[in-house]
Amino acid sequence: MAESIITDELKSLIGVDGPESEAEVTTTGCRLFARAVGHTDLIFYDEEVAKARGYKSIVAPPGFLGTTVYKPADAERASAPPGGLNIPYKRILNGGTTYEYFESIVAGDVLTSSSHITEFQEREGSVGPMLITWRETTFRRKSDGKVVAKGSSNMINY
Amino acid sequence: MSEQVFWDDINEGDSLPIISPDCSTQQLVVWAGASGDFYQIHYDIPFAQNTGLDNIIVHGALKQAFLGRLLHDWAAPDGRIEQFGCSYRGMDYPAEDMSVSGTVTAKYVEGDRHLVDVEVWTENPSGRKTTPGTARVALPTR
Numbered sequence: 001m002a003e004s005i006i007t008d009e010l011k012s013l014i015g016v017d018g019p020e021s022e023a024e025v026t027t028t029g030c031r032l033f034a035r036a037v038g039h040t041d042l043i044f045y046d047e048e049v050a051k052a053r054g055y056k057s058i059v060a061p062p063g064f065l066g067t068t069v070y071k072p073a074d075a076e077r078a079s080a081p082p083g084g085l086n087i088p089y090k091r092i093l094n095g096g097t098t099y100e101y102f103e104s105i106v107a108g109d110v111l112t113s114s115s116h117i118t119e120f121q122e123r124e125g126s127v128g129p130m131l132i133t134w135r136e137t138t139f140r141r142k143s144d145g146k147v148v149a150k151g152s153s154n155m156i157n158y
Numbered sequence: 159m160s161e162q163v164f165w166d167d168i169n170e171g172d173s174l175p176i177i178s179p180d181c182s183t184q185q186l187v188v189w190a191g192a193s194g195d196f197y198q199i200h201y202d203i204p205f206a207q208n209t210g211l212d213n214i215i216v217h218g219a220l221k222q223a224f225l226g227r228l229l230h231d232w233a234a235p236d237g238r239i240e241q242f243g244c245s246y247r248g249m250d251y252p253a254e255d256m257s258v259s260g261t262v263t264a265k266y267v268e269g270d271r272h273l274v275d276v277e278v279w280t281e282n283p284s285g286r287k288t289t290p291g292t293a294r295v296a297l298p299t300r
Contacts, residue, residue, distance in 0.1 A: 029192075036192035037223040038179050041234055053235055062226025062239050063219065068194060091209075094218045096291070098243020152243070 005087055005131060006120045013085075017114045022142070023066025025109040027057070033064040050106070060105040065113070065139055065149060087131055087157050095132060095154035103141070103148040110142040115151075130158035162236055165265070165272035165297035174232045174260035174276065179224045181216050183252045189220045216250040221289040225278045228258045229293050236298040240271075242278070244291025250282055257281045260293070271296050 027047065034044035042049040043059045050058050060066070105111070115137035123130050137151040179185075186200055195217055198205035206214045222244050229239050250256055257280070264275040273296055280289040 032188070032192040033223075036185065036189040037220070037227050038177075038185075039227055039230070041230065043234075061223070062230055062242060063223040064192075070194075094246055096243065096245035097219065097222060098241065098291075100241040101239065 004122060005089075005129075006122060007086075009086065010120060014117050014119070017116045020112050020114045021068055023068045023111045023113065025060050025064070025066040025105055025107055025111060027107040029067045030058045030060050030064060030107050034061045037061060037063075047107075055104060056106050056108065058107040060107070060109075063099065065099075065105065065151070066109070066111045085133065085157070089129075089131060089157040091158050093156040093158070095156045097151055097153040100150045100152075101148070102150075103146060105141075105148055109148070111139045111148065112142050113137050113139045118152075125158065127158050130156050132156050162234075163232060163297060164300045165274065166300045168262055168265055168274055168297065170262055170265055172262040174228055174262075174278075177224070177228050177231065177258045179227070179256055179258060181220075181250065181252050181254065181256050183214070186214070186216065186220070186252055189217055189223075193217065193219055195219065211249070213251045216252060216256075218246040218289070221246070221250065221256075221280050222291070224256075224258045224280060225260075225289065225291055225293070228260055228278060229276065229295060232260070233295050233297060238296045240273070240294045240296055242291065242293035244278065244289045246289060248282065248286055248288035250280065250288050255283050263292075272299050273297075 031045050039061055043053050044061050047058050115135045118136050119134040121132040132154050134154045138147055139149040141148050190196055199209055200214055200217050203214055225244055226242055229242055260276045260278040262274050263277050266273055273294055276293045278291045278293055279287040282288050
């Protein structure tokens, strides 16, 4: 493999939490997400059903961690693929994500989250050299600060 | 969804009931709105082709959410997904028949939690596992 592209500048990013963002878990957001995935369980759609099953409100379907609070200044970011690291590869792929849940997430919750890079890996793939960036995101319920979920994801630049 | 599955009755090697989710272009648009992922490779064919793809592709996070649905439908009403995740290993295209499956790989107890590990995946019409993953699910006992 050629010289490492994991510069000191990149290394210095490991473990540093990025800016906090806020996402709202709304009844409408839960329903739309559930609909997009084809869920049929009514706990994702109907508040009475959710309450009868022991939840405070409509349940956030697996993988739904709220709708990020949008402001017009975010528009540029919304139309661009995620990334933003100073690296020599142009193309980017989402490598995968794992969520771990500690508490149920329901409509009415506001989640704050921040993420940090945990590791960089270089690999020679079928598409040429690639950089894999691992990130961990912690999701907290704003009302009581409890960690409700963690996400671990990786992006592949190549 | 079917009747409650209980931890006691589960064995390693058991299969989860397969689901066949809708991956039509319309469904991808619903997902874009639901997830806030408006990257054009998922709905604009010329844009996707300009980036070297053959066609628009199914969102990775949607495939992950399908895995979540598979697990939820199996474990509900009283089971609980503690962890689930996947790797995106291959592209999926709209209107192809995707199937979503799982197999129990381990069964164990931690404290008062009765757990199973499940291997999960999405599969394309040629039988390729495009989104392999794993999950940990807590199930009720009899």
